[in-house]
Amino acid sequence: EPEVTQTPSHQVTQMxxxxxxxxxxxxxxxxxxxxxxxxxxxxEFLVSFYNNEISEKSEIFDDQFSVERPDGSNFTxxxxxxxxxxxxxxxxxxxERGGMKPQHFGDGTRLSIL
Amino acid sequence: SQQGEEDPQALSIQxxxxxxxxxxxKTSINNLQWYRQNSGRGLVHLILIRSNEREKHSxxxxxxxxxxxxxxxxxxxxxxxxxxxxxxxxxxxxxxxxRALTFGSGTRLQVQP
Numbered sequence: 352e353p354e355v356t357q358t359p360s361h362q363v364t365q366m367x368x369x370x371x372x373x374x375x376x377x378x379x380x381x382x383x384x385x386x387x388x389x390x391x392x393x394x395e396f397l398v399s400f401y402n403n404e405i406s407e408k409s410e411i412f413d414d415q416f417s418v419e420r421p422d423g424s425n426f427t428x429x430x431x432x433x434x435x436x437x438x439x440x441x442x443x444x445x446x447e448r449g450g451m452k453p454q455h456f457g458d459g460t461r462l463s464i465l
Numbered sequence: 466s467q468q469g470e471e472d473p474q475a476l477s478i479q480x481x482x483x484x485x486x487x488x489x490x491k492t493s494i495n496n497l498q499w500y501r502q503n504s505g506r507g508l509v510h511l512i513l514i515r516s517n518e519r520e521k522h523s524x525x526x527x528x529x530x531x532x533x534x535x536x537x538x539x540x541x542x543x544x545x546x547x548x549x550x551x552x553x554x555x556x557x558x559x560x561x562x563x564r565a566l567t568f569g570s571g572t573r574l575q576v577q578p
Contacts (some may be wrong), residue, residue, distance in 0.1 A: 355507070384566075394508065394553065394568040407563040442507055453498065454566070456507035 353377040357443050357457035364433055365465055372428045372460045374443030383426045384444040384454060385418065387411070394442065400426065401449060430462075438464045470569050471554055477575040484541040486572040488554030489534075495557040497530055498566070499539050501550045508553065511539075546578040 356375045364370045376383050385397040399406040400418055417429045426445075430437055440461050444454040471488050478484055488497070496515045500508040514521045514530045514537065521528045527540040541548055551571040558567065 386568075393570050394555075396565040396567065399565070407565055409563070409565065444508075453510040453513055454508075455510065456500075458505070458507045 353455075355443055355445055355455050355457035357441075357460050359460060360458070361461045361463070363463045363465060366435055367432050370430050370433055370462065372430075372441050372443075372462070374426045374428070374457055375424050376426055376443065376445030377447075377455055378424070380445035380447050380455070382406075382446045382449045382452075383418075383420070384446075385428045386442045386444065386456075387439040388442065388459075389436075389439040397428075406449075433462075433464045435464050438462060471552070471572045473572060474570065475573045475575070477577065478544055479577050480544060480546055482544055484544050484548070484574055484576070486539045486552050486554075486574070488537045488539070488569055490537075490554075490556045490558075490569075491535060492556070492558050494532075495564075497528075497537050498555045498557065499526075499528060499537075500553045500555060500568075502553065502571070503550045511552075541574075544574075544576045546576050549574060549576045 358373045383400040386394050388394045396409050398408045398412045398418055415431045419427050440459040442456050442459045444456045446452050446454045494516050496513050498513045499511045501511055502508045512523050512526055512528050514528050525542045530537045551573050553568050553571045555566045555568045
């Protein structure tokens with residue numbers, strides 16, 4: 352069964368550094384999402400992406416965050432200048448159709464900011 | 466309670482018993498979805514129920530939705546040890562001027578063999 356894959360599984364970065372989290376969505380999916388889950392807290396929506404542009408974004412997704420689909424397969428989340436509070440699990444998801452239809456999640460990247 | 470709050474927070478049952486988890490939410494929704502998450506893994510979609518549906522079945526899963534009470538329940542029948550996981554409801558709704566999937570805090574289910 353097709354899967355969403357995320358790399359790396361664990362990223363350790365110094366505060367203030369830029370970090371790029373990578374995702375390969377399921378190949379025939381058109382809608383892409385990023386979520387984060389701070390340890391012990393809820394899964395929080397960050398951004399949705401369709402047709403090479405952001406569809407929706409949350410208040411968490413400020414100017415420090417950006418997303419890109421640099422080629423036909425990858426979908427990336429960049430955090431420009433990381434803060435301690437950015438430490439979390441970051442999940443990528445994709446769906447075949449929009450309207451928040453069932454989403455397929457990757458196993459996440461654990462981001463640790465030192 | 467916040468959008469998409471589950472109860473109980475934790476549930477421990479014996480294999481073969483049924484497990485019921487509840488979810489309450491605050492705003493009008495387009496649909497409500499249930500996901501499971503095994504420890505250290507991503508979320509896996511289980512079932513989606515539309516706002517005009519009242520009940521839906523998928524294998525050993527039964528989901529109900531009561532939009533008048535803004536609540537949903539997930540029933541897992543004849544539970545197995547492999548059902549041990551966290552279960553989340555997620556509401557598809559407009560909130561703060563945008564449409565997003567909002568997850569609850571989850572119910573941690575432990576099925577004892």
